[in-house]
Amino acid sequence: MRVSSARGAGALVGVTLALTLVGCTPAGAGASADPAADGRRAAPPVAIPVVASTNVYGDIVERIGADRVDVVSVISDPAQDPHSYEASTRTQLELSKAKIVVENGGGYDDFIDRMLRSSGNSSADVINVVDVSGKVAPSGGELNEHVWYDLPTMGRLADRISAALARVEPADAGTFRENAKEFKDELASLQARTDRIKADHGGTPVAVTEPVPLYLTEACGLVNRTPAAFSEAVEEGEEVSPRTLRDTLALFTGRKVEALVYNEQTAGPQTERVKQAAEDDRIPVVSVTETLPAGQDYIGWMTANVDALQSALSR
Incomplete structure (x- = not known):
């Protein structure tokens, strides 16, 4: 739409007046008199x-x-x-x-x-x-x-x-x-879910390859039947004695436990034998880790661990 010459002249006067007023604005009434200070305020805080x-x-x-x-x-x-x-x-x-x-x-x-x-x-x-x-x-x-x-x-x-x-x-x-x-x-x-598992499965015997998950299994009311000498040796990276290994394997052949909680990050020949014994006797194996799996956050990781325990105990 075309603007008439009279309206255009009025607009020009208005713009000139506005520019004049801006030029007369005292420092501190609008933009800072110190541009460097403005830059410091605009910079994001250091993490x-x-x-x-x-x-x-x-x-x-x-x-x-x-x-x-x-x-x-x-x-x-x-x-x-x-x-x-x-x-x-x-x-x-x-x-x-x-x-x-x-x-x-x-x-x-x-x-x-x-x-x-x-x-x-x-x-x-x-x-x-x-x-x-x-x-x-x-x-x-x-x-x-x-x-x-x-x-x-x-x-x-x-x-x-x-x-x-x-x-x-x-x-x-x-x-x-x-x-x-x-x-x-x-x-x-999550705590409410472990409480429900405890209500449903409290007292259920389980085995672990080392003590990593015990706070979680205890919160679920599960009882660790693993010989202490076995889980401690695995944790310390020491050799498990033949007698201790035999006692641990007997937990699965005699179905004295309902699940094995297996630390993937400290696997070795003896823990693999224990895992195989559990699988051979169709005892569920719940895998855990000591650090976050790739792409997971803490809540998602612990939720997956609780899900796995719930699934294993419900079989």
Whole structure:
């Protein structure tokens, strides 16, 4: 549509007046007099550097910190035995820069403490998950340090991570708390499922190749019948005595257990014999790992473990 010359002249006057007013606007009444300051405000905040000993804890940190964290998980290969991991110089470099470090503790990942000391980083907030759990070794026994299979401990860990992140970045404290709450709500749903398994199958005997899943099986009310000498030898990478192996195999030939929970990351000839014995006698085998499988997050991983236990016990 064509504009008349009179209307066009009026528009031109209006534009000229507007430009004049903009030119007279005092500094501070609109755009900053310091363009560099505007650039600093517009720049995104620097992500909080966090090092986690395994991708289990790295995933939980990312869930709570979201895009406000930059997480390095030292052990992340699901095919690797975490007990035999040897840290690298890259690990030490990342630890030297970390504001927060999440380690399992309980002797599981001692290399983190050693390398953190060597890095010269004395200001990092170190979260020891075994300490968070409050668990201690039973009288005359050894601590089961695999606390990531204990759902209540992971809820306490979420709060601890949220608080640590808030100390570094107080402006985002509310976001961290809300993310932790959502994570704990999902844990509560999983806990309700383990309670149902306990109600339906409490007291059911099972076997394990090592203590990794025991917090989860105990929450489901299942009773571990594995000779302690067998699971401890496997965990320590030691040879199982012929008598102990024979006693363990007898659990399956005599159908004294209803399922075998098998750690894929510490498989060897003797654990393979146990697995084969279970399969030969049609006893369900539930495979577990110590680190997150590729493409899974913590909640999805634990959900799959609970699903597998439920399926095995319902056969």
